[in-house]
Amino acid sequence: MNDMELQQYLFDLQGYLVIENALSADEVDTLNQLIDEQNLPPPEDSTRFGSAPTLSSSLVKPEAGFPESMKTGDRAAPVGSGFLNWGKPFCDLLDHPVIMPVLRMRLGDAFRLDRLYGMNMNKGMSYGGLHADYGATAPQADLGPGEYYAFRSNQIYEGFVVVAWALTDGGGEHGGFCCVPGSHKSNYMLPRQIRDDHDLSPAVVVPEMPAGSVILFTESLTHGTATWHADHQRRALLYKYCVSHLAWTSKRVEAPTNVELTPRQQILLRDPGDPLRHFQSLFEEVPA
Numbered sequence: 025m026n027d028m029e030l031q032q033y034l035f036d037l038q039g040y041l042v043i044e045n046a047l048s049a050d051e052v053d054t055l056n057q058l059i060d061e062q063n064l065p066p067p068e069d070s071t072r073f074g075s076a077p078t079l080s081s082s083l084v085k086p087e088a089g090f091p092e093s094m095k096t097g098d099r100a101a102p103v104g105s106g107f108l109n110w111g112k113p114f115c116d117l118l119d120h121p122v123i124m125p126v127l128r129m130r131l132g133d134a135f136r137l138d139r140l141y142g143m144n145m146n147k148g149m150s151y152g153g154l155h156a157d158y159g160a161t162a163p164q165a166d167l168g169p170g171e172y173y174a175f176r177s178n179q180i181y182e183g184f185v186v187v188a189w190a191l192t193d194g195g196g197e198h199g200g201f202c203c204v205p206g207s208h209k210s211n212y213m214l215p216r217q218i219r220d221d222h223d224l225s226p227a228v229v230v231p232e233m234p235a236g237s238v239i240l241f242t243e244s245l246t247h248g249t250a251t252w253h254a255d256h257q258r259r260a261l262l263y264k265y266c267v268s269h270l271a272w273t274s275k276r277v278e279a280p281t282n283v284e285l286t287p288r289q290q291i292l293l294r295d296p297g298d299p300l301r302h303f304q305s306l307f308e309e310v311p312a
């Protein structure tokens with residue numbers, strides 16, 4: 025079995041995939057220094073930082089699993105390109121060679137970046153509850169507990185994949201991203217016993233994420249945030265990708281004004297369009 029087959033199998037089985045050592049220690053340091061230079065408000069004031077696109081809060085309904093106060097949750101004066109404007113190292117993650125083959129496997133040859141934000145947390149902080157954007161647990165599914173949610177051919181039906189880069193050690197005892205493995209294929213809604221006490225539920229795992237690792241997960245996976253227990257701060261960068269004809273918001277991540285993107289990175293920020301007809305492949309030679 026080659027690496028791609030292994031990644032395909034694990035992503036499909038679990039609904040997520042962790043790749044360790046995706047970034048070197050130097051690369052992690054550089055990103056952290058650039059974030060330090062932003063003098064962000066403390067995590068207690070704003071768990072999210074560097075978000076894009078900027079959402080107009082009057083139109084935004086709370087996301088499933090999140091308290092009203094955290095629906096956008098970013099008080100760090102986000103601009104249209106969010107943390108992409110903080111330097112090239114953030115833009116280089118957009119199409120990092122470690123993630124592109126996995127994204128291609130899940131989203132095909134034409135996909136776009138829908139939104140991005142960072143997350144930071146201090147010891148003792150919790151964040152949103154368990155949620156899924158697709159499948160039986162999604163808010164739109166409108167199913168009662170125990171009702172059957174019909175899945176065709178046992179495939180993952182979703183268009184969004186989140187790529188989250190760990191800039192400090194997280195997961196396991198530290199807390200941070202958590203999920204119910206395999207829940208993207210579950211036919212039943214998340215039971216209340218797991219939802220209400222996800223920090224303690226044996227059904228929930230908190231994958232180990234040493235600094236420099238990256239996790240890719242489908243938005244149909246039931247996932248959330250486990251309370252942060254480490255003395256050091258949690259820092260993660262989340263990039264949310266979708267097939268090219270989808271969009272979550274009517275706003276776009278704008279190209280940074282002080283970093284020149286590569287032609288491929290520019291495609292990732294385009295408006296939605298039908299794959300390969302109105303939205304070009306990311307895997308062909310892109311004219312400069």
Ligand SMILES: O=C(O)CCC(=O)C(=O)O
Nearest residue numbers: 188200201202247248249
């Ligand atoms: O803590 C995490 O990494 C999960 C965050 C999350 O699910 C979200 O922001 O939608």
Ligand SMILES: [Fe+2]
Nearest residue numbers: 155156247248
């Ligand atoms: Fe989420």
